[in-house]
Amino acid sequence: MGPLSPCIAGNVMTKLEGGCQCGAIRYEVSLDLMGSGACHCRSCQYSTGGGPNYVALVPTPGFKVTRGQPKTYVRPGGSGADVTRNFCGDCGTPLWSRGDLPFLPVKVGSFDDPSALEPGVHLWTNDAPPWHPIDPGRPAFPENPPRP
Numbered sequence: 001m002g003p004l005s006p007c008i009a010g011n012v013m014t015k016l017e018g019g020c021q022c023g024a025i026r027y028e029v030s031l032d033l034m035g036s037g038a039c040h041c042r043s044c045q046y047s048t049g050g051g052p053n054y055v056a057l058v059p060t061p062g063f064k065v066t067r068g069q070p071k072t073y074v075r076p077g078g079s080g081a082d083v084t085r086n087f088c089g090d091c092g093t094p095l096w097s098r099g100d101l102p103f104l105p106v107k108v109g110s111f112d113d114p115s116a117l118e119p120g121v122h123l124w125t126n127d128a129p130p131w132h133p134i135d136p137g138r139p140a141f142p143e144n145p146p147r148p
């Protein structure tokens, strides 16, 4: 995770939990996060209703759904590979995505406690609307960061 690893904000403890707004879907995280970030791409704007997607990067083996079955929506991501967006079919909360990466971007707002999950990097700033602020104190990439 070259470009993202310096962005991990402290040593975030393991065994984080989260889920959707209505409680139908629950998940738990059992491995340390690989980072956190904000994706400003157009698809994420649809998914959030306007802002970027704030996500924590959860190593795929450390992620487990403990209740319910999310609905999914598949479309090509920035790399051209399919990205599957998972969300609650009852309350509509965006939850996590699955793509061709060794981690799942899990929406920060779906964690029981999002307070420690400050984004360490900004992605796809090319797609951000001109009125949206981007933290000048964090690395920012016009599209995806280069892969290590």
Ligand SMILES: [Zn+2]
Residues within 6 Å of the ligand: 020, 021, 022, 023, 024, 025, 088, 089, 090, 091, 092, 093
């Ligand atoms: Zn729900």
Ligand SMILES: [Zn+2]
Residues within 6 Å of the ligand: 039, 040, 041, 042, 043, 044, 053, 124
């Ligand atoms: Zn995005």
